[in-house]
Amino acid sequence: MSASAEKQPDSSDPAPALDFDVIVIGAGMSGMYQLYRLRELGLRARVFEAGTNVGGTWYWNRYPGARFDSESYSYGFSFSKELLEEWDWSEHFAGQPETLRYLNYVADRFDLRRDIQFNSRVSAAVYDEATSSWTVALADDGRFTARFLVTAIGPLSTPTWPRVEGIDSFAGQSFHTARWPKEPVDFAGRRVAVIGTGATGIQTIQTIASQVGHLTVFQRTANWAAPLHNGKIDAETQAKIKAGYPEMFKRCQETFSCFLHTPDPRGAFEVTDGEREAFYEKLYGERGFGIWQGNFRDVLIDRAANATISDFVARKIRQRVKDQKVADKLIPKNHGFGTRRLPLETFYYEVYNRDNVELVDIKATPIERITPKGIRTTEKEYEFDIIIYATGFDAITGSFDKIDFRGADGVRLKDKWKAGPETYLGLMIHQFPNMMMLMGPHTALGNIPRSIEYSVDWVTGLLRFARDRGLTRLEATEAGVESWTDHVKALGVGLLSNEVDSWMTGINSNVEGKQTRIVARYSGSAPAYRARCDEVAARGYDELRLG
Numbered sequence: 098m099s100a101s102a103e104k105q106p107d108s109s110d111p112a113p114a115l116d117f118d119v120i121v122i123g124a125g126m127s128g129m130y131q132l133y134r135l136r137e138l139g140l141r142a143r144v145f146e147a148g149t150n151v152g153g154t155w156y157w158n159r160y161p162g163a164r165f166d167s168e169s170y171s172y173g174f175s176f177s178k179e180l181l182e183e184w185d186w187s188e189h190f191a192g193q194p195e196t197l198r199y200l201n202y203v204a205d206r207f208d209l210r211r212d213i214q215f216n217s218r219v220s221a222a223v224y225d226e227a228t229s230s231w232t233v234a235l236a237d238d239g240r241f242t243a244r245f246l247v248t249a250i251g252p253l254s255t256p257t258w259p260r261v262e263g264i265d266s267f268a269g270q271s272f273h274t275a276r277w278p279k280e281p282v283d284f285a286g287r288r289v290a291v292i293g294t295g296a297t298g299i300q301t302i303q304t305i306a307s308q309v310g311h312l313t314v315f316q317r318t319a320n321w322a323a324p325l326h327n328g329k330i331d332a333e334t335q336a337k338i339k340a341g342y343p344e345m346f347k348r349c350q351e352t353f354s355c356f357l358h359t360p361d362p363r364g365a366f367e368v369t370d371g372e373r374e375a376f377y378e379k380l381y382g383e384r385g386f387g388i389w390q391g392n393f394r395d396v397l398i399d400r401a402a403n404a405t406i407s408d409f410v411a412r413k414i415r416q417r418v419k420d421q422k423v424a425d426k427l428i429p430k431n432h433g434f435g436t437r438r439l440p441l442e443t444f445y446y447e448v449y450n451r452d453n454v455e456l457v458d459i460k461a462t463p464i465e466r467i468t469p470k471g472i473r474t475t476e477k478e479y480e481f482d483i484i485i486y487a488t489g490f491d492a493i494t495g496s497f498d499k500i501d502f503r504g505a506d507g508v509r510l511k512d513k514w515k516a517g518p519e520t521y522l523g524l525m526i527h528q529f530p531n532m533m534m535l536m537g538p539h540t541a542l543g544n545i546p547r548s549i550e551y552s553v554d555w556v557t558g559l560l561r562f563a564r565d566r567g568l569t570r571l572e573a574t575e576a577g578v579e580s581w582t583d584h585v586k587a588l589g590v591g592l593l594s595n596e597v598d599s600w601m602t603g604i605n606s607n608v609e610g611k612q613t614r615i616v617a618r619y620s621g622s623a624p625a626y627r628a629r630c631d632e633v634a635a636r637g638y639d640e641l642r643l644g
């Protein structure tokens with residue numbers, strides 16, 4: 098590995114012609130922070146990014162109403178005191194435009210763009226054993242070599258469209274929420290369809306209902322959702338937030354999933370019925386993920402406990418939606434509260450009290466095809482000017498599947514992970530030396546920026562270790578991968594969320610081969626995850642094959 102600017106080419110270097118020390122794929126939050134750290138190490142790094150600018154998730158997901166549902170201040174980068182001091186979040190849960198502005202500010206402030214190549218979608222990455230290096234190919238043109246490869250491609254970044262006939266035949270405008278145009282879309286007086294009622298669909302629907310002529314929501318599976326309770330941040334609160342940053346980030350390090358909220362130590366039946374109801378009422382009235390992440394400790398693992406919160410939220414939906422037939426459609430029947438990733442909403446349920454909004458249950462009357470005029474279900478044809486696909490992502494492994502990763506001896510990652518991902522600490526893969534993953538499978542996700550900062554720092558520590566010792570080959574062992582993968586699978590046993598179809602269990606009806614549940618997510622606690630990774634680093638990465 099060359100040590101940066103000051104180092105001159107050396108004829109004894111086994112691979113003097115490598116373009117970079119490290120190639121990073123993706124300029125979202127992971128890639129941006131990784132670049133910052135690589136520069137500190139004095140390494141020659143290049144980030145390849147498919148978009149025209151930084152921001153990843155917040156660059157692509159420009160759909161109406163896109164916003165945080167973790168508290169803004171708990172979501173920003175924490176690595177720079179100056180940055181924390183300089184940036185004012187305007188709302189408790191900032192909207193996408195503000196978040197994208199923030200990430201652009203970070204890119205400017207740390208002069209990140211000069212090492213990021215935009216409009217550059219990576220199509221393949223191939224490891225060469227002779228030179229212990231990676232060759233990365235871009236979809237359009239260009240091949241670049243580096244000793245190390247870091248993937249920062251995001252767990253929710255490969256959008257998927259329904260596998261239904263006729264999508265291209267529609268004569269009106271159609272958009273996927275994760276490929277929303279940069280120009281504003283005019284909804285006034287338009288007949289609009291939204292397919293999908295996950296976190297994205299819910300934010301879109303509640304935002305555009307009052308702007309459109311008529312809105313038809315096509316719901317396949319009802320999702321539980323709870324109020325976000327957003328609000329502006331006034332000057333006094335701003336000052337308190339800034340003064341409290343050290344304390345707040347410390348708390349994020351201690352909680353189960355790095356959110357501000359962490360499970361209540363009590364079980365749902367260890368209190369009286371009245372106390373339980375009052376606790377749920379309090380959580381329902383509070384901002385953010387408390388009702389999901391700060392609920393009784395057993396609601397996500399015990400069916401009877403879960404039924405109590407599901408029943409409570411179902412009653413809320415019935416109170417908020419006037420037409421009880423519609424309310425009934427909106428109440429999930431096939432999974433309990435919080436067993437899928439909980440969408441947070443702002444007057445979402447009230448949308449269905451509007452005269453210009455209709456809910457179509459496509460389990461009862463499935464979509465047969467998209468037509469030039471609109472959407473035909475088994476019941477009738479609906480005519481639209483705009484169709485919005487809020488149909489989600491080929492999650493966690495999907496972005497890996499899209500790049501032709503080939504490791505030692507030409508092994509294809511897609512083949513290796515056919516039955517589900519196998520990783521070492523969610524960071525490395527056997528037979529894929531010198532490749533590190535940020536926010537890949539089997540890593541603690543939770544409040545993502547907190548997890549990103551940890552993973553980037555771990556990878557940076559490993560690269561520093563390699564640089565200081567002149568190591569050119571770092572590889573996870575087969576035993577290490579087996580042990581971590583088994584551990585991750587064991588952690589998932591007993592979780593109600595692992596018994597439900599969702600992106601969290603690897604299900605996507607729109608992708609061939611993704612109809613069987615897999616364990617792609619680490620579901621243990623973030624502190625336990627970090628302790629395990631720290632221990633590996635403290636022992637000199639002795640579980641890796643180093644060369």
Ligand code: NAP
Pocket residue numbers: 163164165166167253258259260292293294295296297298300315316317318438459487488489490600606607
């Ligand atoms: P999602 O949760 O996977 O929801 C996709 C929706 O589309 C589901 O309602 C799904 O129905 C429906 N769908 C998919 N294919 C369909 C088809 N062929 N026909 C009809 N309906 C179809 O995706 P998402 O809403 O984009 O959210 C994904 C994740 O992104 C979230 O869980 C969250 O982690 C993240 N996110 C975060 C924020 C935030 O922080 N503020 C906002 C948005 C998203 P089924 O349920 O029946 O499959």
